[in-house]
Amino acid sequence: MITLVIILVYLCALLGLGVISAARFRKTSDDFFLASRSIGPFLLLMSLFGTTMTAFALVGSTGKAYNQGIGVYGLMASWSGLVHSAVFFLVGLKLWGLGKKYGYVTQTQFFRDRFGSELLGKILFPILVALVVPYLLIGLMGAGITVQAVTAKSEAFAPNGIPPWLTSAVICAVVYTYVFFGGLRAAAWANAFQTLVFMVVGVIAFAVIADALGGMEAAIANAKPERLVREGTISQLHFASYVFIPLSVGMFPHLFQHWLTARSAKTFKTPVVLHPVLIMVVWVPCILIGIWASGALSVPPEKANAVLGIMVGKFTTPMMSGLVTAGILAAIMSSLDSQFLCLGTMFSHDVVFRMKGQADLSDQRKLVLARLFVGLVVLVTFLLSLVATRSIFDLGVWCFSGFAGLFPVVLSALYWKRTTAAGAIAGVLAAALVWVVLFAQSTGKESLLLGMMPVSFIVAASTFAVVVVSLFTKPPAQERLARFFPSENQS
């Protein structure tokens, strides 16, 4: 019961934070969508980190380390430290500048304007939505399953625990409440709070479990020796080709929106530098717990995602179990809020405002429509979570591969003047086509192709299509290029 009380206290704290941030809400659509582009370095760091780290950072990393050992850190964490910061610096900063200059709120607006192509916008919009929705469902369903597993052990809810639909409904209501009142500013505040929660809880759980196992020395001495190396679990090619997965952050629509909230260019310095450190702080304890578990538990490999919960339940108190559950929910919700908001923003800006005409809508009307659309997105996601099967979890890494496959399009749009609208469209279609073919041939879960991550082939196909088609089509007009490459055109 104490576990449930802690979860409820945590959710109430989030609502309280929403109320406080609502007091700072300026009641304009610009504040709702982009926090009036006023977010400072600390909030940007925490919201970018919280948004990119899903529940996988806590639950999945421990489970994967239990099955595959230390190599999981190199695959997912240290690559992300290098690549995420590179994307923030090379793509995020540049898009922030262009967004401020031309008033973009969504990615589609940028691409339509950069290439003067309505068709590109029409192709990109459904692809981005289709890639975000499974990602949202994974978070929502993951929260339901986590709370059900934890509460099934309590007397009040045994043996089945709280049904997942109820947890999903409560989480949707909490997230929608603070987003409704405070927009992206509330989401940024909540993300900062939630990120601190899951970082602190992770470190505390690590210390308590280490103590219960007789200290770190004893815990590692009991671990399976094969989990201390990469030999036999991860090949060199697999390890190297994972570098393409973190490129996905360059095309996350919700991250694009967070980038635009920055107060100034300098605001980006803190996230660019400290993001790899935060990744290390969260991931190293989780990987070690997973390795320790290999000697302390006998959980079947297919149930490895339960390892963190079992370790916490077995070696700590019910209160600690409640805190870890709150930490897992924090990791999930810090991504959910941004994703709900970004889908609402995309539907309102890229569909409704365009159909009705921006000039014909008052700011208050835009605000009402935005809140309505975010609400509709939350409702539809909740309803989908009721009918979706657990096989949706297998789609996780494929969503990242899809976003990463689109990365060459944004990179060339920002740095290669010769990129044409046809080239960008070809890049998007090539990524989508190769994604569909490889996904159809896979077993659904993370699988390798010629020893490499499938994302390698998606990125290669997209890059090839952008370059070849751009070179064989008419170069872009000088007037358009002058808007996006002003300094190079002056020289």
Place this chain on the structure above:
Amino acid sequence: MLLALVLTILHQDFWNWDDPSLVFDVIPIGLFYHASYSIVVALFWLWVVRVAWPSELDEGGHEEEHS
């Protein structure tokens, strides 16, 4: 660019691939290497933002021109 390339290559620490030895008796050397790698990456980005920062963005190079 050269430093970024070096960091990318250093990520592939094949020399630790099958080494089970422990650092301070508590952390496998492969994990210790990559945790340290994360710190080095942060220091690399600290250097990048100091020497290669696009200062034109700070100076308001992008004037307001909302479409």
